[in-house]
Amino acid sequence: MNNLIKVKIFVSNLISQIIIILFSRDQSPISNKLLVINTEKLGDLIISADFLYSIGVNGYYEECDLLISEKFSSLFDWKELRFNCISINKNKYRYNLLYRLKIIFLIRRNRYSHVINITQERGMINEELTFISGVKRKTAIKGTSLYLPNIILSRNNKLYADILDVPGKNEYERLSYYLSKNKIGLVNNNNIFGDEQIPLNVINSKLKAKNFIIIAPMSSELDKSWGINNYKQLCSILDDDVVLLGKEEERNKLDSICAGRNNIINMGGRLSFKQIAVLMRYCNLYIGNDSGLTHFAHQFNTPLIAIIGGGKYGKFFPYKEREDAVFLYDKMECFGCDWNCIHDKKYCLINVTPESVLETISLFYKSKKGGSGIGSFKNPVI
Numbered sequence: 001m002n003n004l005i006k007v008k009i010f011v012s013n014l015i016s017q018i019i020i021i022l023f024s025r026d027q028s029p030i031s032n033k034l035l036v037i038n039t040e041k042l043g044d045l046i047i048s049a050d051f052l053y054s055i056g057v058n059g060y061y062e063e064c065d066l067l068i069s070e071k072f073s074s075l076f077d078w079k080e081l082r083f084n085c086i087s088i089n090k091n092k093y094r095y096n097l098l099y100r101l102k103i104i105f106l107i108r109r110n111r112y113s114h115v116i117n118i119t120q121e122r123g124m125i126n127e128e129l130t131f132i133s134g135v136k137r138k139t140a141i142k143g144t145s146l147y148l149p150n151i152i153l154s155r156n157n158k159l160y161a162d163i164l165d166v167p168g169k170n171e172y173e174r175l176s177y178y179l180s181k182n183k184i185g186l187v188n189n190n191n192i193f194g195d196e197q198i199p200l201n202v203i204n205s206k207l208k209a210k211n212f213i214i215i216a217p218m219s220s221e222l223d224k225s226w227g228i229n230n231y232k233q234l235c236s237i238l239d240d241d242v243v244l245l246g247k248e249e250e251r252n253k254l255d256s257i258c259a260g261r262n263n264i265i266n267m268g269g270r271l272s273f274k275q276i277a278v279l280m281r282y283c284n285l286y287i288g289n290d291s292g293l294t295h296f297a298h299q300f301n302t303p304l305i306a307i308i309g310g311g312k313y314g315k316f317f318p319y320k321e322r323e324d325a326v327f328l329y330d331k332m333e334c335f336g337c338d339w340n341c342i343h344d345k346k347y348c349l350i351n352v353t354p355e356s357v358l359e360t361i362s363l364f365y366k367s368k369k370g371g372s373g374i375g376s377f378k379n380p381v382i
Contacts (some may be wrong), residue, residue, distance in 0.1 A: 027134035042292025056082025311339035
């Protein structure tokens with residue numbers, strides 16, 4: 001981390017502390033209204049989907065709002081989720097004072113009765129958004145943070161009414177524990193992503209049949225990626241029709257996988273969340289990394305193979321075990337290193353070969369035909 005970035009972070013944290021002091025005075029709520037804050041990545045939002053829907057349909061709150069990053073504002077069907085969306089641009093919030101004040105006054109004007117900060121790592125911006133609400137009942141799902149200095153974390157923890165710290169639980173289990181503690185039943189509903197009946201050939205004219213595999217080779221964190229060359233090799237030995245997913249800026253890398261292959265369609269950056277949801281419902285199988293799209297497939301109960309490594313093993317994946325969700329890795333003693341790798345290479349990932357993934361795909365098809373179940377391959381296949 002260079003000195004300029006360190007200075008920006010220091011100044012941003014200092015401004016946050018000043019704003020918290022200025023705007024954290026308690027207000028009396030005007031109704032039984034909830035605000036949930038999670039402005040992090042796609043996977044963080046997907047993993048909270050059951051939690052959010054369970055609260056929304058519980059009926060305890062008169063109204064529920066969810067504060068998220070603006071790039072995910074179309075992720076959910078808000079009416080089905082039973083939440084209202086408040087979206088923000090975090091960079092703009094951090095560096096544009098007028099925009100920051102606009103969001104602050106919007107949140108304070110709503111006069112919530114309860115705010116829950118479910119952000120997994122409790123960054124300073126999410127802390128600020130929680131404290132400026134003027135709510136007496138503020139809840140954090142965990143008492144630790146990767147990003148906050150201990151002195152700030154200790155001070156902030158004193159400002160929460162409840163901190164639900166459950167050591168040893170993955171993030172999905174933390175949220176589920178909150179529900180059980182508050183006597184709220186856990187409910188799953190995939191329609192919260194929209195239930196549009198979009199024909200496959202409207203998404204792409206080549207998608208006339210439903211027998212295709214989705215592959216999402218990219219990840220927002222390179223440490224979590226199995227590697228573009230491994231995916232290229234896997235696709236070279238696959239006979240199935242393949243749809244590649246990713247971001248617009250990743251299209252060139254995805255094109256390198258498609259080279260010379262007529263059975264591969266590059267849809268990187270071309271689909272909305274609703275269209276991706278349709279593909280997840282129709283595909284035979286999904287293959288990807290520890291990424292937001294893999295969380296998406298898992299939420300849809302789409303049969304999946306995820307190559308996840310050990311850096312954050314158990315923090316997110318695996319969760320919600322099911323027979324047709326297989327997580328591939330090479331189990332090593334250093335699992336849980338948070339990707340501070342002690343080896344020259346990430347062997348927990350690279351020891352998973354394209355051939356072992358192909359073998360797992362074969363087992364999946366065999367199980368669909370009534371053979372032995374794919375569930376026997378929940379352990380590493382290397």
